[in-house]
Amino acid sequence: MREYSCFDILGPVMVGPSSSHTAGAVRLGRLARAIAGGVPKEAEIILHGSFSQTYRGHGTDLALIGGLLGFNTDDVRIRNSFAIANEKGLSFKFIPANLGEGFHPNTVRFFLISAEDEKLSITGASVGGGNVVITHINDNEIELKGDLPTLITTHHDIPGVISRVSGVLAEYKINIAFMRVFRKEKRKLAHMVVETDDKVNSAIINDILKLEPIVSVRSIEPV
Amino acid sequence: MHYYNVKDLVEEAEKRAVTIGRVVKEMEAENLEVPVEQVEERMLAQWLTMKESAEIGLSEPKKSMGGLIGGEGKKLNDYRLNNKTLAGQRMNKAVSRALAVAEVNASMGKIVAAPTAGSSGILPGVLLTVQEELNLDDRRIVDGLFTASGIGIIIAQKASISGAEGGCQAECGAAAAMAAAALVELAGGLPSQAGEACAIALKNVLGLICDPVAGLVEVPCAKRNALGASLALVSADMGLAGIKSVIPVDEVIVAMGEVGCSLPDSLRETAKGGLAATPTGRELAERFLGKF
Ligand code: SF4
Secondary structure (H helix, E strand, O other): OOOOHHEEEOEEEEEEEHHHHHHHHHHHHHHHHHHHOOOOEEEEEEEEEEHHHHHHOOOHHHHHHHHHOOOOOOOOHHHHHHHHHHOOOEEEEEEEOOEEEEOOEEEEEEEEEEEOOEEEEEEEEEEEEEEEEEEOOOEEEEEOOOOOEEEEEEEOOEEEEEEEEHHHHHHHHOOOOEEEEEOOOOOEEEEEEEEEEEOOOOOHHHHHOOOEEEEEEEEEOEE | OOOOOHHHHHHHHHHHHHHHHHHHHHOOOOOOOOOOHHHHHHHHHHHHHHHHHHHHHHHHHOOOOOOOOOOOOHHHHHHHHHHOOOOOHHHHHHHHHHHHHHHHHHOEEEEEEEOOOOOOOHHHHHHHHHHOOOOOOHHHHHHHHHHHHHHHHHHHHHHOOOOOHOOOOHHHHHHHHHHHHHHHHOOOOOOOHHHHHHHHHHOOOOOOOOOOOOOOOOHHHHHHHHHHHHHHHHHHHHHHHOOOOOOOOHHHHHHHHHHHHHHOHHHHHOOOOHHHHOOHHHHHHHHHHHHO
């Protein structure tokens, strides 16, 4: 049985009207932003299922943009996030669509162009009570819930990388909660998603970057 | 430590001659491994946000995102200020605030989910009112919020606090039951009376479906918050009068969960039954969805 805290019952503090369609949408936007390494330049946002039906009445669209801008779920600026996005040079568009079977009814897919001109596709769902999960980055299936500090690496797929990364984390006494590796092709570029119990600071990230198979590391704070 | 029954919570409180709120607060601090003052501070912050949403809702009423509601809290408040009213000043004060917070939620304002965003008006509505009427300081209200959340935890564990799972009985119903228990303790009643009030409130919402028109948290949600507040106040008075629920509170909670499970899908947040499926409900949904 799940054990609740008083603050699960009286909380979260959030901008309404719906924990799944508004607060969850903010968190999905925040995660997409973190994966893109900051506020993107362009966002084309596909809304699936219930999201495509009622997004305006729940402010799901404003919430997703608010998240991309880095707002928290209780930030009243969310109501004006479109205007703020315009000011910050984020151009966006929403497309209600059907992604097909097998997607949660509250699914969103972001096609982003990051500040560094990287093209990304990020898919995630709001699964109830403000909880979310990122299910795909580009074509890679992942599972990222955003409630723990997370590292996403891009690295050359050669033997020993995983143990070297976990070795660095162990050195700093960082406990790994979940870890997942995926790649498109053998011996090409691969990715690792590492969720940790403790915060990962920049010294640790620098040490991981020093490992020569590592191309890049993105650190994602809990949202 | 955890309590899985209201009965255990009530017995512990009565054995120690303290409130349920106090037992819950200490349990929370123990579970989070932090000092009691820290959880009190955190709850105080939730309370200040609740107050703020009620004030904003009454002073700056806004149309909801879907445009179906807005301004009703202020309307009732103005009416009560200018009339004797039938249900009385206290009652209408609480109800107008519950409406106001529900409207703030529906217009993308800041609220505290209590236990959900859809049912966020009930606790602030009644607690703000007893705070003023009984002259209670914020610290006392914070204790009441711990009482409410302790009851809410048990409802979440034994039944549900989600409309999609258990219908509106699990949202506005749970909120009214939580509020009733808190009100009894704030008025100086016994923990056992708080348990009875909780049972009485919850019994009255058994079978309450979740049927949001056009899938929006507007109709009937805001008015269910309003009447949830009135239910909490009357149930609390019954508890304070020493009236008992023949069916014990923990059995009522389990019954609520079972009723929720046997509700068809169409009556659990899918907007396919109940008020959402009435001719007007359908027309509003079409107009709303067609508008875009
Ligand atoms: S009708 Fe449904 S959405 Fe509205 S408050 Fe009740 S449970 Fe929540």
